[in-house]
Amino acid sequence: MIHFTPEELSERENYKFLIGSIIPRPIALVTSLSENEVLNIAPFSYFNIVTSNPPIVSIAIQRKNGRLKDTARNILKKKEAVIHIVDSKNVAQANQTAANLSEEMSELDRTSFTTCPSKTVDVPSLKETKIRFEVILEQHVPLENDGVPAADLLLLKIKRYHIQEELYHQGRIDPIGLAAMSRLAGHDYAEIGEIFTIKRPE
Numbered sequence: 001m002i003h004f005t006p007e008e009l010s011e012r013e014n015y016k017f018l019i020g021s022i023i024p025r026p027i028a029l030v031t032s033l034s035e036n037e038v039l040n041i042a043p044f045s046y047f048n049i050v051t052s053n054p055p056i057v058s059i060a061i062q063r064k065n066g067r068l069k070d071t072a073r074n075i076l077k078k079k080e081a082v083i084h085i086v087d088s089k090n091v092a093q094a095n096q097t098a099a100n101l102s103e104e105m106s107e108l109d110r111t112s113f114t115t116c117p118s119k120t121v122d123v124p125s126l127k128e129t130k131i132r133f134e135v136i137l138e139q140h141v142p143l144e145n146d147g148v149p150a151a152d153l154l155l156l157k158i159k160r161y162h163i164q165e166e167l168y169h170q171g172r173i174d175p176i177g178l179a180a181m182s183r184l185a186g187h188d189y190a191e192i193g194e195i196f197t198i199k200r201p202e
Contacts, residue, residue, distance in 0.1 A: 016185065019045075024182030024190050027086040028059055029094045031115075032074035033123050034103055039115070040070045041097040041107040041126070043086065045183035055158040056138055057083065062151045070103050072152040079137040080121040081156065084129040088179040091189060093128070120159045130167055130178055134160040 006014050019025075028047035032040045046060035061072040068076070075081050086094045090113075097107040108115070115124035121134045135156035143151040167177045175192055182190045 019183075020185040023184050025184075027094065027181060027183050028057075029084040029086050029090075029097065029126070029129070030059065030071050030081050031084070031123050031126060032071050032081045033078055034070065034074050035077060036104070038104060039106045039108050039124060040074055040103075041111070041113070042069070042071045043094050043098055044071070047083075050155060057133065057135070057156050057158065058153060059083075059156065060143075060151055060153045063149055066149050068152065072154065073103075075137055075154055075156075076140060076152075078123070080123055081135050081137075082118055082121065082123050082125045083133045083135055083156070084126050085131040085178070086181045087130055088181060088191060090126075090128050091181045094181075118160075125162070130164040131173075132162045133158045134162075 009017065025045040026047055028044045030040075030042055030044060034040060044059050044061065046062075048058055050056040050058045059071075061069050063069065063072075071081070093111040093113055096110045099107065099110060101107060101110075113126045113128055116127050118125045118134050121136065123134075125132055125134070133156075135158050137154060138157040139155040141153040141155070142149055143153055163173065164177075167174045175195065180192065182192075184190055
C-alpha cells in the first residue's frame with residue numbers, strides 16, 4: 001500500500017482522496033432563508049445521523065476563502081432549515097442547485113421544484129421529495145485550519161418528520177421505494193444497489 005500524510009497533499013488532493021474513499025455518502029438537500037427572505041437551496045454530502053435520541057443530524061459546510069457559504073450563514077442567523085433526502089426522481093434538479101449564485105438569487109429559479117409551507121419552521125419545503133426533516137440549530141462548531149476558519153459543522157435537531165405515506169410500513173421505511181441517491185466523487189452519483197442481510201452476533 002502507498003501511504004502519506006495530509007500535509008503532503010494539497011487541499012485539492014486531500015479533497016479528492018476523501019470524497020473518492022468515503023463512499024457512498026447520503027445527500028442532504030437543504031432549504032434555508034436569508035435575512036432578506038431569499039430561499040436558498042443547496043446539496044451537501046458531508047451529512048449524516050449523529051444521534052436518534054435526541055434526533056440530531058449533522059451537516060459540514062466548507063468555507064470558501066474563509067467566508068461562510070449561504071446555507072451556513074442563513075442557518076446561523078435564522079436557526080432553522082429543512083433537509084430533504086435526494087432520490088432518483090429529483091437528483092437532476094438537486095444537482096442544479098449546486099450552481100454558484102449570488103446570495104440575492106434563489107436556486108429555486110434554476111429548477112422545477114415547487115415549495116410548500118413547513119409545519120414547525122418558517123423555511124419552505126420542497127414538494128418533490130419523499131422524505132424531509134424540519135430542523136433547528138442545536139450547535140455550531142467552527143472548524144479551523146492553521147488558525148483560519150475552514151468549515152462549519154452544524155448539528156441540527158429534527159422537530160418534524162415528513163414521509164410519503166406509501167413508503168412507511170409499521171414504523172419502517174421502504175428503501176427501494178425511497179430510491180435515495182448517494183454521492184461519489186467528481187460528477188458521479190449511485191443508487192442503493194443490491195440489498196443483503198447479515199444478522200448481528202448476540
